[in-house]
Amino acid sequence: MGPPHRATRSRPPIEDTQWIFQDGNMNTLKYLFEESSACAEDNVGFLEDLYERFQRDPESVDPSWREKFKSIQEPVRLHPATPPTATMPADIEEALRKQAAVDRLIYHYRTRGHQAADNNPLKLAPPPALPDLDPAHYGLDAADLDRPFYVDIMRGSKKLPLREIIARLKRTYCGAIGSEYMHIVDSEIKQWVRERLETATTWALPDAESQRWLLRMLTAAEGIEKYLHRKYVGQKRFSLEGAESMIPLLDELIQRAGDQGTQEIVIGMAHRGRLNVLINILGKKPGSLFQEFEGTYTSAPPHASAGDVKYHMGFSSDLQTPKGPLHLAMAFNPSHLEIISPVVEGSVRARQDRRDGDGETGVLAVLVHGDAAFAGQGVVMETLNMAETRAYTTGGSIHIVINNQIGFTTSNPFDARSTLYCTDVANMVQAPVFHVNGDDPEAVLFVTQLAVDYRMRFKRDVVIDLICYRRHGHNEADEPAVTQPAMYRFIRQHPPVRRLYAETLIQAGVISREDELGMEEDYQGSLKRDEIVSRPVLPDAASYLKTSWDRYLGAEWSVDYDSTLDLDTARGLAGQIARVPDGFSLHSRTAAVMDSRRKMATGEIPMDWGFAETLAYASLLKEGYNVRISGQDVGRGTFFHRHAVLYDQDNGAAHVPLHHLDGPGGKFHIYDSLLSEEGVLGFEYGYASSEPETLVIWEAQFGDFANNAQVVIDQFITSGETKWGRLCALTMLLPHGYEGQGPEHSSARLERYLQLCAEQNVQVCVPSSPAQIFHLLRRQLVRRYRKPLIVMTPKSLLRHKLAISPLEDLTRGHFHNxxxxxxxxxxxxxxxxxxxxxxxxxxxxxxxxxxxxxxxxxxxxxxxxxxxxxxxxxxxxxxxxxxxxxxxxxxxxxxxxxxxxxxxxxxxxxxxxxxxxxxxxxxxxxxxxxxxxxxxxxxxxxxxxxxxxxxxxxxxxxxxxxxxxxx
CATH class of the missing domain: 3.40.50.11610 (Multifunctional 2-oxoglutarate metabolism enzyme, C-terminal domain)
Known part of the structure; x- marks a missing residue:
């Protein structure tokens, strides 16, 4: 049995050690094996357990370990000039004990230091005193503070006095940043994070120009809020005040991601700070926002009949980064907190799928959360759980939590969650979490750089917990001091982060008081002149792969289309979807299905539902369209009808006939989803709203299960066009029908969809024959019309003796309404x-x-x-x-x-x-x-x-x- 993890940097031997006699002491084992990867601190328990097993039964361990352990049954000479002794000298044993104590202290700083971090700008209570971070807890005393000890990779030092070790540990793990990463199983990832944290001597920006730029960003973040507060008294704006560091954070994120090859970023966020981000990051013209406040500007696109409130609207622009233009899009969102998260992920996946090879680098998802929502909304868990799956991965998302330390109105943290941190849900995907003080903007930028680099290297989720506060209530008309008097007594006396940082730069001589005032005046003047105040917005840079929806705008559902196939093409495709590789061992029931399909292909027997549905996909693929299907058990089909994925009964290998059609064609993706409806349906809506030339299908295992995704249906699928002008051709297949299976397996709640119908917003269909489903699915793409399609699909009809169609029905007619x-x-x-x-x-x-x-x-x-x-x-x-x-x-x-x-x-x-x-x-x-x-x-x-x-x-x-x- 070999070592379980990769090696850490080796430690030099103790200079004054002469002889060590193996007496089972774990410290001795560590030093004897210091050149081995097993000596990594993560594996001490493993090594100790292995040695105990060897002592009980030498044959129970791997031969390589057996030889190592046998070699230390006798005294081991570390210094040949000194004769052996029968026992370990007391001073050596004490040195080993002390070194082991220091090792444990370092380990616990890395593991629990975040709990004692000084990263709360409110400072309502001092960080807790943790015994695990007290040197005395490990038998270390004042006499040890100036004694040198070995440290592994801390800033490359070999030996440091304990006093310096503790000072560096506190600065790294208990300062403005509290880092959680020791829960990560992957040793390479954990070591990478540790090295980045421990080799950084300071969070400070490298030069005065960078510091002045940071102050300008803070000035912008504060300036727009001041302007709106003065001019539009009492109107809701869900201000960013108290979390102004969010603006430089996003600016740094965009520039650093662009420098590493990202060409598109999609941002999903709810209300707080949204208007600020639109103005200061995406470059929305201030005058447009002011007209929205005044009610003289319609923020809805021309083809949206109702529009939405100003802090729900989306926006996109192109910005310059070190490696070229970057397209930045903020997704439209409803008031349902966090539901935008899977929608953004789906949009990002669609954009990535357009690219060949660099999709996960080229397109990035950035999700901005509130602390109470991140902990409280179940769709957050669903979205995180999707992050590493084949169907829904986007190569990692950067999560930013604007941590107000209070719920949406008045709730305290202990009423908002049952966990220590609002971010603890992210531990399920072993995402590193960096809790950073929003009043230390330079630390915020350091964490941002670390998060971007982590995502781009490992293609996994990462979380920035921006610990801040909310200067006003949930909205500007709310009075939070009624229920939070102590918190808001402190907040009203606490200077904004811009004021704090400006004072720091003034004292350091980086700027003068006049420079600070000039920045503020310049920004306010730009707002009054209706100038773009973000980084310069580029004209349409055409730097990213995009699709056009123009040809579908204003189309009527009755527009002409042709969904037929000629008979030779139909027969040819029908034969291809029934092909199975030589030697592929099918289950007997599946073999019977494929035999029937071969007969259907020749016209010997009529088509059933599964054959006609699969042939519809094949025909679309042949014409160059893409098809994406997901849902629980969609590969086989809940009711054993689809068999789009076949499995070899001898070796479990999968075969997808639609991947092996003759000649060129579109891409076919089919995924059995995780046990989620809300998150998955939101993802598929996001995908379909970004990709008009792909047939995107979500199938509920039973139609009733779509109830769990009702928010997606209400807020996006049926109303997205009316509110935001967003077209989408998502298809929902909802098995529906009364076969005596009880209340939860009969009705797809047809009435709910019909109640939501208006303004030609969706299509609701109940096809009753194989030919009908064939033409309906083809119609969804070949017709110049892009609206969601709700299909009540059958269960017992899949094999009903009367629910059949001849192959010729595909060569004539259309979908019959x-x-x-x-x-x-x-x-x-x-x-x-x-x-x-x-x-x-x-x-x-x-x-x-x-x-x-x-x-x-x-x-x-x-x-x-x-x-x-x-x-x-x-x-x-x-x-x-x-x-x-x-x-x-x-x-x-x-x-x-x-x-x-x-x-x-x-x-x-x-x-x-x-x-x-x-x-x-x-x-x-x-x-x-x-x-x-x-x-x-x-x-x-x-x-x-x-x-x-x-x-x-x-x-x-x-x-x-x-x-x-x-x-």
Missing amino acids: VIGEIDPHDPDKITRVVLCSGKVFYDLLETRRKEHLEHVALIRIEQLYPFPFDYFLEQLSPFNNLRELVWCQEEPENQGAWHQIKHRFLSLLEKDILLGYAGRPMSAAPAVGQFHRHLEQQKKVVEDALFRAVNPQQSVRIVHAHRSHSP
Whole structure:
């Protein structure tokens, strides 16, 4: 068994040691093995355990270790001039004991020093006294302070007096920066962080010009807040006051990342400091912001009908960095704290996927959090948990926590979390966390440089905890002193960071008092003159790979498109998606599926759902589009229908047929997601909103599970265009249908999506045949129209004997928004039309055929929104003797489509047509939990739709209530 971790720098032998006799003392083991990587402080426990195992049973350890341990069973000569003795000299034993004590002291400073750091600008309480950092705790006393001891890599010194060792440890680990990194398992990463911290002799900037630039950034951060405070008294702005170091932090981050090859940065942040960042970092013109405060400027894009408040709006610009232009984008965000985090990650991943080879270097995600939100919002955990997975990694994000030390209104930290730090959730991905004093801007810049370098080297998440305060309340109209008197008594007497830093530079002779005042006057003058006050904004630098959405703006859902394939192409692709490599051992059930697909490819048997869906993907790939699918169990398919990923039963190797289509084509990505809905759906929305030429699909394992992502649906998918003008063609596949599986596995809550429909914001469809899903998925890309698509997909219909289509259906037609009667009939005999969507159609069809009901026609509404009124009237027009129109659904009356769709039919009531409902009665739960009750209810739903007469009194009331409404 070899050493578990890489070697640390070796320590020279103790000069005055003559003989060491192995007596089981761990200190002796450490020095005897000082040239070995096992002597790293992280592995002391490992070494000691290994030696104890050797003592019990020499054969239980690796031969190489066995020889080492055997060699020290006898006295070991360290100085050949001195004869051996039978025991270790007392002074040597004491020296070893003292050195081991110093080693433990150093280790605990690295591990727990952050708890005693002087990094809180409020200084409401002194840092805690930690026994682990007290030399006396390890048997070291005043007499040892001037005795030299070995240190490993601290600033390259070999020996230092204990007094100097402690001073350097305090400066490194207990000063303005508290560093958490010893929890990281990877030894290389841990050593890299340690060396960067311990070899830095100071946080100070290298020259006076850098210090003056830092003061200018602090002046800008404070200056915009002062201006807004004076001019727009009492208006919400969620100011950055108390955390002004955030502005130089972001400036340094952008410039340093650009210097290392980053060409795009996407920032996600909530309210606090957002306006400040827009003005001082992204270069938004001050006049535009002032007009927003005055209500004379519409901040919504021209194609957004409602717009949003000024501190939700996004912005983008191009800035110059040492290696060239960098595109900087701040994402639009709603008030739901932290929900922007996975959206930004998805946008960044889409941008990275456009690049060949340098995606993770070229595009960077920066997420700005509040302390209470970072600890309290579950989507933070979901986003962090995604960070290292194949489907969702972006090569590490830089997290910045604006730590107000108070919740959004009045809560104390002990009510806001159960952890020591608000950042402790980041420990789950072993991210290093740097807690830095916001009142020490030079330390803030040092930490920023360290964080950027860490991310670019290791491609992993890193956290900057900017410990600061909030000078005002949650907003500027709030009075925080009501609930936090002690904190705000201190804050109101505490100088801003700009004042503190300016005094430091004045005392050092870097600037004069006049220089300081001049900076402030210059900035205020630039605001009044409506000049850009950030670094110079470049004209469209075209330095990054971007996509254009212009061709999709203003498009109508009824725009023409062609989703068909010619028969030869369809057959050729169908054969390719059924191919399996020679010698690939399929599971017997999967082999049966692939055999069936080969027959479908030749037209021997009709297509099923899984075949048609996969063929839609293949056709899009062949035409150069990309396809990305994620969700729980999407590779196989929850209901065993997709089999986009095949697994060799002998060796577990994976094969993806869509990766092996003949000739060039687009890229196909399919990922089984982690057990997350909110985070994953947010990610996929971000991806789709940045990539119009990729079919981006999220599939819920059951449609009901999308409930866990309702914030993403409400705040982004259905309203993103109206608020921010952001187009997005994300497709959501939501398995839906009543098969007796209980309340949580039946309904995708169709009514919720229909309730959110307006202004052609989304498409809601319920396809009922393989050909329909084929054309629907293709339509989503080949049509010049980019809106989210909500699809109620089936479960039992995936293998239903009637839910089939011939291959030829792919070569003709399109997605049918409405499907009329499919059986031969005499239109003049039809007096009742039953309208429905989804699986219930087949129940109705089988019963009608069994009962030979020649007066009943069945019409399927396959697109519920935008409602295809013309197509619907076209299907009704042959029925001159129509008397009853019945909407049939499986869902309870207060759910499903009924209450969201009945107004579409009301104009027909003027022709004396009665409108009725057939479905389950109102219910608080989506479905019953007992299978026999389900069957009873389903039977009654079908019978009511086909046989029960519509109550004229109820219909009349509907006519009088709604006759004037437009259809």
